[in-house]
Amino acid sequence: MRVAVDQRRTRVFSWSVGELSRASGLSARVLRHWEDLGLLTADRSPHGHRRYGPEQVTRLYRALALRRMGLGLRQIAALLEEQDPDPVTTLRAHVAELQEDLRRRGELHDRLAGVLASLQDTGLTDGGEDQQAQVLMKVIETMTMFEQYVHGYQSEENRRLHDQAETLVELLHGDTGYPPGTTVLEVGCGVGAQTITLAQRSPGAVLTCLDVSSDSLTEARRRMSAAGLDTAAVAFRQTDVFDLPHDQGPLSASRFDHVFVCFLLEHLPRPGEALTRLRAMLNPGGTITVIEGDHGSTYFHPDSEPARDAIAAQVSLQHHAGGDALIGRRLYPLLTGAGYGQVSVSPRQVYVDATRPDLVDGFIRKTFTAMIEGVRQPAIAAGLIDAERFDHGIRDLHRTTEPDGVFCYTFFKAQATT
Numbered sequence: 088m089r090v091a092v093d094q095r096r097t098r099v100f101s102w103s104v105g106e107l108s109r110a111s112g113l114s115a116r117v118l119r120h121w122e123d124l125g126l127l128t129a130d131r132s133p134h135g136h137r138r139y140g141p142e143q144v145t146r147l148y149r150a151l152a153l154r155r156m157g158l159g160l161r162q163i164a165a166l167l168e169e170q171d172p173d174p175v176t177t178l179r180a181h182v183a184e185l186q187e188d189l190r191r192r193g194e195l196h197d198r199l200a201g202v203l204a205s206l207q208d209t210g211l212t213d214g215g216e217d218q219q220a221q222v223l224m225k226v227i228e229t230m231t232m233f234e235q236y237v238h239g240y241q242s243e244e245n246r247r248l249h250d251q252a253e254t255l256v257e258l259l260h261g262d263t264g265y266p267p268g269t270t271v272l273e274v275g276c277g278v279g280a281q282t283i284t285l286a287q288r289s290p291g292a293v294l295t296c297l298d299v300s301s302d303s304l305t306e307a308r309r310r311m312s313a314a315g316l317d318t319a320a321v322a323f324r325q326t327d328v329f330d331l332p333h334d335q336g337p338l339s340a341s342r343f344d345h346v347f348v349c350f351l352l353e354h355l356p357r358p359g360e361a362l363t364r365l366r367a368m369l370n371p372g373g374t375i376t377v378i379e380g381d382h383g384s385t386y387f388h389p390d391s392e393p394a395r396d397a398i399a400a401q402v403s404l405q406h407h408a409g410g411d412a413l414i415g416r417r418l419y420p421l422l423t424g425a426g427y428g429q430v431s432v433s434p435r436q437v438y439v440d441a442t443r444p445d446l447v448d449g450f451i452r453k454t455f456t457a458m459i460e461g462v463r464q465p466a467i468a469a470g471l472i473d474a475e476r477f478d479h480g481i482r483d484l485h486r487t488t489e490p491d492g493v494f495c496y497t498f499f500k501a502q503a504t505t
C-alpha cells in the first residue's frame with residue numbers, strides 16, 4: 088500500500104494493478120475481465136496506468152465476499168450496482184455466512200467422527216473389502232447430504248427458492264388449500280418457501296414439515312417467524328423420506344389426511360419408492376399433491392444452442408447425482424405405479440414476455456437462469472460442457488429477458504388419493 092496521486096489537490100490513497108493483484112490473488116487479466124463486466128473500473132494515472140482508490144478497494148472487497156458466498160460475476164455486478172458502498176453490511180453477511188459454514192462443517196465432522204467411532208467399536212475397520220465398502224458408502228452418503236446436494240444449501244440457493252416460490256405462488260398454489268383441523272405432511276420442505284404459502288392458505292390445518300437437512304429446517308423456522316406466522320403451530324422434523332413410516336411416534340403410518348411434495352422427487356434416486364412410503368403415511372381416502380418441474384419443457388426466443396447445451400449440462404449433472412430434472416412428465420406413471428388412485432396431472436405453463444416484468448426478473452433471471460448458472464463449476468469440472476460454451480449459453484438465457492425475448496417453462500402438478 089502507498090500514498091499516491093494528488094487528485095483535485097486532495098491526497099488520496101491509491102493502488103496499482105500489481106498491488107491489488109497480490110492482495111486479492113486475482114491476476115491482472117482477471118482484474119481486466121472484471122473491469123469489462125463493469126465489476127471494478129480502475130481510474131487512470133496521468134501515464135495511462137490503472138489505479139484503484141479507496142472506493143474501488145471497498146467495491147473489490149464486497150465483490151470478493153459475494154463471490155465467496157457462491158454468487159456468479161453477473162449477479163455480483165448487479166448487486167453492487169443496487170447497493171450502497173457501506174462495507175459493514177457486506178462484512179456482516181460475510182461473517183454470518185462463515186458462521187453457517189463452520190456450523191455445517193462442525194456437523195459434518197461430528198457425523199464422520201461418529202461413523203469412525205462406531206466402526207472402531209464394532210471392529211468393522213478390520214472387516215473385508217465388502218464390509219469396508221459398505222461403510223464407505225455410508226460416509227459418502229453423509230458427506231453428500233451435507234456438501235454435495237446438487238443445488239447446495241447456500242444462502243443464494245435459499246434466495247432463489249424464495250424468489251421462485253413468490254413468483255409462482257398463484258400459478259402453482261392457486262388451488263392448494265387444506266380445511267381447518269386436517270393434518271398435512273409437507274415432505275422436503277427445505278427452507279420453507281412453500282411452507283409459508285401452505286400455512287397462509289390453510290389456516291387451522293395442522294402442518295408437519297420434514298426435511299433431511301437440519302440447517303434447512305432451522306432456516307424454515309426462522310423464515311416462518313419472520314413472515315409473522317406461528318411456528319409453534321408447525322412441527323418441523325428432520326428425517327429422510329426413505330426412513331418413513333417410522334415404527335412409532337408422530338411420523339408413523341396412517342397419520343395424515345394430506346401429503347404435499349414440491350420439488351423433491353427430482354432429487355431422489357428412487358422417487359417411486361418414496362411415493363409408496365408416503366402413501367403409507369396417509370389415512371384411507373387421504374390425498375397427495377406433487378409439484379415438479381421438467382427442464383425438457385423449456386423453450387425460448389431467441390433460440391440458442393449454447394443455452395440448450397447449458398441446460399442439458401444441468402440435466403445431466405442432476406442425473407449423475409441420482410436425480411431427474413425431467414421428472415414432471417413422469418408424475419402420472421410414478422403415482423399410479425406407487426398404487427395411488429384418481430391420479431390427475433395438470434401442466435402449469437409459465438409464459439414470460441416483456442409484458443410480465445415481474446416474471447422476467449423473478450422467473451427467467453432469478454429462478455431458471457440462476458439455477459442453471461449455479462451448476463457452472465461442477466458441470467465444467469465433470470467435462471459436460473466447456474466454460475466458454477456454458478457462459479455463452481448463460482448470456483443467451485439472459486438475452487431472452489430483453490424486450491423482444493420470450494421464455495416458456497412447464498411445471499406439473501399432480502393430485503391423487505390413496
Ligand SMILES: C[S@@+](CC[C@H](N)C(=O)[O-])C[C@H]1O[C@@H](n2cnc3c(N)ncnc32)[C@H](O)[C@@H]1O
Nearest residue numbers: 248275276277280281298299300327328349350
Ligand atoms: C429443491 S428443495 C425444495 C424445497 C421446497 N420443497 C421448495 O419447494 O422450496 C429439495 C429439498 O428436499 C430435501 N431432500 C432431499 N432428499 C431428501 C430426502 N431423502 N428426504 C427428505 N428430504 C430430502 C432437501 O434437503 C431440500 O431441502
